[in-house]
Every structure is written in C-alpha cells, then in structure tokens.
Amino acid sequence: MPTRFKNILASIAIVGVCPLAVFADSGSARATSAIETFNQEFAAATRRMDNAAIMALWDDKGISLLPSTPPIVGKKAIAKLIDDVTTAHPNARMKQFEMACFDIEVAGDWASEWCEEHQVVEFGDGTPPFEGRGKMLLVLHRNAAGKWLLTREMWNQATDVK
C-alpha cells in the first residue's frame, strides 16, 4: 500500500470518527466559563433593576414559569411582565441581590444549571422592605452568534427567610 494511501486511512481513523469527543473537554470548559459570565451579567442586571439589560439576556423563544402564574411565553411577554412590576413600584430599589448557581451542564448549544437567590427590595414609599429567597432551574441556549441566552426559567420559594 503506498504511504500516502496509508496516511489517508490514518486521517479517516482520526478525523472520520469525528473530532468532537477529542475537543469536548476544552469546549465544555469554555462553555461553562461563558455561562458563569452569563450568570454574573444576569445578577448584575437584576441588582440594577435594569430591565433592558435583563431582556438582552433572554432568548426570543424564552419561557418563564412563575408560581401561581400561567406560563409566560416569549421575550415580549416576559419584558411586559417585568416592566409592569417596575411601573407598579416606581421608587423600588434592589438593596441586595445574590445568586449562586450549581451543576452547569453543557451539551452542544444547550445548557442547564440550578441556582439559589436572595433579594431585599426597598419600595421607597414607607412600606417595609421585601426580603425573599428562592431557587431557580435555568435552561440556556447558545444562539448563532455564540451568545448564551436564557430560554427556560422556573422559580419557586426557598425554605424560609433567615
């Protein structure tokens, strides 16, 4: 067998098996790091109550599943919900917001993680501040431009406020 022919066969053995497995680890580490960046941006936008910045992190097909609320389907409906909340409380300020996320799992352009959050909101109208703790399950999708966006979010209350 000519040498160049053997080389071609070797190429098939290496490339033809599909290089995804070989590069999966480093690709996965990069994706995990990108999702950690997403989490920081999401927490920062929430802390500032910056609705435009929050919505820039949502996928167009996003769905939000909140307690005692019908499924909120699509970026436009989610944007309306958070705008309604800020309109109803024009002087509200997020005094404190922390979010810790765990177990980031990435598969291709999809990822999931779960988080715990704690928030303290002051209303600026003399009513006592609201303090809440919750858990979240998040599913993210990487768009054609390579940006990770929130596409499925569910929230429920934590055990209690400590």
Add this chain to the structure above:
Amino acid sequence: MPTRFKNILASIAIVGVCPLAVFADSGSARATSAIETFNQEFAAATRRMDNAAIMALWDDKGISLLPSTPPIVGKKAIAKLIDDVTTAHPNARMKQFEMACFDIEVAGDWASEWCEEHQVVEFGDGTPPFEGRGKMLLVLHRNAAGKWLLTREMWNQATDVK
C-alpha cells in the same frame, strides 16, 4: 490519481466532515419519541403511586426543587421523600393524574421540556380529596445504556384549581 484513492477522498468529504449534522434530524426525532415514552411511563407510575417505578426513571445524580423545601439532592434522598409521603398517607389513592409536556429539546445526551399537571388525590380516611395543578421544568439525561432519566425537576403551582 488511482480511482480507489479518489474514492477514499470522497469518503473523507462525506464521513470526515462528521455525520452528526446529516443524521441530526432523524436522531432528534428518535430522542423526542423516547422522551415522550419517558413522559408516559412517568405519568403512569405517578398515577399508580408506584414509588419503585417512579424512582427507576430518576438519574442517580437527580435533584428535585420543590417549593418551600431545600434542594433534594440524589436519588436516595428523593426516594426517601416520596416514601415518607406514602407512609404518612397509607390509604391515599391517585384518583386522577394528567401531565402534558411541551417543547422537548434534545442536545446529545441531554434534553429539557416543561409540563403542566393536574392531580386529584383521595386519602381514604374521610378527609376531602386534594386537587392540585402545577407546572414543571424537567431536564433529562440519557445514560450509557441509552435510557433517558430525569435528572433535574422543578415544580410550582399553576394559577388556580378550576
């Protein structure tokens, strides 16, 4: 160039580019169908209140995120929770249970979907039946044997009971 050499090059062009994209559609359809089967088995096991059958559908690393409850981490802890519930209500019977799931998304060995459920439980002790409606966000993982298992589950209440 010898013909067999050209054939090898043609094979690289077809196989070497990685066949995943070519077969993604049919693979994805198969996976979606397997997850629909998972959903039917999960609903049937819940309807029978068959805890062993429910737990056979959970991943060892599963996590359940229920309202007003700390994260329940691991199959053993989840099994204990559902066994505690059935022990506390030994005569309970699931009179009705329906689950409808939407937007199954599959990426490699990971998948997600969201569901709505409705349940009516009779306790068999003279107390009135419980009727509840909720939403779920589920993340599934396909194990080495090719079986889809529930690995992340979150639940919260629907709008109201109708």
